[in-house]
Amino acid sequence: MGKGNGALERWSIGAFAPVPQRPKCPNIREITILNQYNLGYAYPRVNTAIKEQVDKASIVSLLHPLEVELVEEIISAVPCAEMVRFMKSGAEATSACVRVARAYTGREKVLHCGYHGWHDTFAAASNAKGVPKVLQGLIRSFGYNNLDGLAKILKEEGEQFACIIMEARTPPVEGFLEGVRSLADQYGMVLIFDEIVTGFRLALGGAQEYHKVTPDLAAFAKSMSNGLTLAAFVGKKEIMQIAADLLISTTYGNEALSLAAGLATIRELKEKNVFEHTWKMGQKLMDGWLKLGTELNLPLNVNGFAPIGAFDFNLDDSRLNQNVWTLFLQEAALRGVLFRRGGLNFISFSHKEEDIQLTLDVCRDALGVIKTALEKSDVAVRLRTRDI
Numbered sequence: 103m104g105k106g107n108g109a110l111e112r113w114s115i116g117a118f119a120p121v122p123q124r125p126k127c128p129n130i131r132e133i134t135i136l137n138q139y140n141l142g143y144a145y146p147r148v149n150t151a152i153k154e155q156v157d158k159a160s161i162v163s164l165l166h167p168l169e170v171e172l173v174e175e176i177i178s179a180v181p182c183a184e185m186v187r188f189m190k191s192g193a194e195a196t197s198a199c200v201r202v203a204r205a206y207t208g209r210e211k212v213l214h215c216g217y218h219g220w221h222d223t224f225a226a227a228s229n230a231k232g233v234p235k236v237l238q239g240l241i242r243s244f245g246y247n248n249l250d251g252l253a254k255i256l257k258e259e260g261e262q263f264a265c266i267i268m269e270a271r272t273p274p275v276e277g278f279l280e281g282v283r284s285l286a287d288q289y290g291m292v293l294i295f296d297e298i299v300t301g302f303r304l305a306l307g308g309a310q311e312y313h314k315v316t317p318d319l320a321a322f323a324k325s326m327s328n329g330l331t332l333a334a335f336v337g338k339k340e341i342m343q344i345a346a347d348l349l350i351s352t353t354y355g356n357e358a359l360s361l362a363a364g365l366a367t368i369r370e371l372k373e374k375n376v377f378e379h380t381w382k383m384g385q386k387l388m389d390g391w392l393k394l395g396t397e398l399n400l401p402l403n404v405n406g407f408a409p410i411g412a413f414d415f416n417l418d419d420s421r422l423n424q425n426v427w428t429l430f431l432q433e434a435a436l437r438g439v440l441f442r443r444g445g446l447n448f449i450s451f452s453h454k455e456e457d458i459q460l461t462l463d464v465c466r467d468a469l470g471v472i473k474t475a476l477e478k479s480d481v482a483v484r485l486r487t488r489d490i
Contacts, residue, residue, distance in 0.1 A: 187355070200267060212242070215246050320337060383457075390461075
């Protein structure tokens with residue numbers, strides 16, 4: 103509903119439930135692929151930690167012991183983390199990283215690659231309404247896996263940029279991330295990894311552990327607390343300590359229920375074979391999509407890393423491509439599985455072999471409908487949607 107990703111999002115009447123039900127089921131069939139929980143819905147250890155904390159306190163005005171414990175776990179897990187500051191959303195964390203980088207370098211411009219939240223610094227790059235146009239001159243984008251393009255930008259105005267902020271959620275070509283790290287050092291810039299998606303999903307230490315490339319700062323969010331409202335920006339002490347002198351504030355940074363959830367989540371991730379499992383299940387799903395695309399002769403593009411894999415339709419006609427996506431979402435939802443339009447599909451520890459197989463069975467049926475619709479040129483006619 104509303105406008106997302108530049109296209110009008112539409113609910114399929116009788117297919118999508120605006121509010122999912124049965125939240126106590128850890129592998130809710132109706133939202134198998136939409137979830138952003140790395141352990142699973144209503145995960146017992148996390149629930150227990152929250153319930154125990156409710157009887158103690160939810161928020162206090164002083165430093166909470168849970169903050170200290172969670173900071174120690176994060177520093178132990180994340181390669182770049184020497185200091186940690188808690189926030190409540192990923193957008194706050196990425197924005198704080200940029201502010202710290204600007205203060206540290208004395209520069210104002212930002213180079214970015216990916217999506218980093220809705221705050222003005224990043225929204226200015228998209229010419230969004232409601233954002234002062236003067237900010238457009240302070241941010242510039244570069245293409246992922248295009249090291250030459252980045253080097254060209256920096257050769258022209260490298261000494262004006264405070265930082266490079268980027269996601270590393272897509273497989274890099276050999277040497278790309280290492281090259282970005284080298285260029286940041288060469289031009290005296292702060293390298294920031296936006297780990298909102300990759301943190302505690304690709305590995306315990308996130309993309310930086312997985313890729314073996316250490317940034318100066320990094321931002322994490324809901325994956326560190328199994329979906330509860332918690333975020334953090336972390337990094338090298340030399341840079342992070344500047345935050346104490348900056349206007350970076352949050353009323354709910356030490357909200358204890360989320361801290362308890364974060365502590366329980368990270369300890370569960372450390373103690374169980376979570377990453378082995380999510381990589382295995384995610385790979386099964388991606389392999390299944392590739393097989394279905396080949397069998398049905400449909401233009402599917404499967405990409406990403408197994409725990410956060412994605413697929414898309416590669417049709418030349420953009421309007422037709424949009425309608426095909428809507429038809430797929432509709433047909434999958436009618437069969438009990440919700441997908442995200444062109445987005446990432448998050449695998450949790452609670453997803454089992456049977457859940458992945460169910461999802462692939464639904465995909466087969468939904469893609470079969472699409473194949474027939476394309477052959478008969480009646481994709482739009484099959485849509486049961488209305489604009490909201």
